[in-house]
Amino acid sequence: MSTDAIVLLKDDHKQIRKAFTDFEKAGESAHVEKGKIVDRIIELLTVHTYVENEVMYPRVRELLPDLEDDVLESYEEHHVADLLVVELASMKPTDERFTAKTTVLIENVRHHVEEEEGEWFPQVRAGLGRKQLQEIGAELLEARKQAPRRPSQPSALKKTVDAVIS
Numbered sequence: 001m002s003t004d005a006i007v008l009l010k011d012d013h014k015q016i017r018k019a020f021t022d023f024e025k026a027g028e029s030a031h032v033e034k035g036k037i038v039d040r041i042i043e044l045l046t047v048h049t050y051v052e053n054e055v056m057y058p059r060v061r062e063l064l065p066d067l068e069d070d071v072l073e074s075y076e077e078h079h080v081a082d083l084l085v086v087e088l089a090s091m092k093p094t095d096e097r098f099t100a101k102t103t104v105l106i107e108n109v110r111h112h113v114e115e116e117e118g119e120w121f122p123q124v125r126a127g128l129g130r131k132q133l134q135e136i137g138a139e140l141l142e143a144r145k146q147a148p149r150r151p152s153q154p155s156a157l158k159k160t161v162d163a164v165i166s
């Protein structure tokens with residue numbers, strides 16, 4: 001398996017997009033199914049956000065200072081998604097706002113993923129060598145092992161709280 005950082009992150013994106021489509025295909029009143037899909041979306045996003053925040057963004061910021069503004073914007077986009085994820089995690093699929101909140105989360109994340117894949121990753125690939133991308137990828141895989149799976153786990157919640165109060 002390649003450890004190229006961009007290949008790994010794109011693979012995450014693919015799984016995330018698949019879960020989004022599954023949610024959209026689920027019937028309006030398929031509460032149990034929608035609940036399970038949202039649990040999966042929450043887990044995928046929590047892990048992915050953690051490895052990008054902890055490894056990908058800081059490394060790129062350090063190696064390619066020209067891309068700093070994009071990194072800062074990405075932190076903010078992750079933060080908005082984090083807030084929605086924290087709220088969704090405490091909701092039941094039967095709650096009136098459950099589907100609406102999930103839909104807004106999906107719209108936000110889709111926009112962010114499109115920007116990463118369409119604009120940001122190509123710039124990162126152009127700026128970094130293959131070897132650097134593989135080293136970052138190896139770090140991403142390490143970080144994944146200790147990544148939180150649910151936003152209620154302290155490391156993820158702490159990040160959200162820090163972002164709110166700072």
Ligand SMILES: [Fe+2]
Nearest residue numbers: 052074112116
């Ligand atoms: Fe991201």
Ligand SMILES: [Fe+2]
Nearest residue numbers: 009052113116
């Ligand atoms: Fe991403």
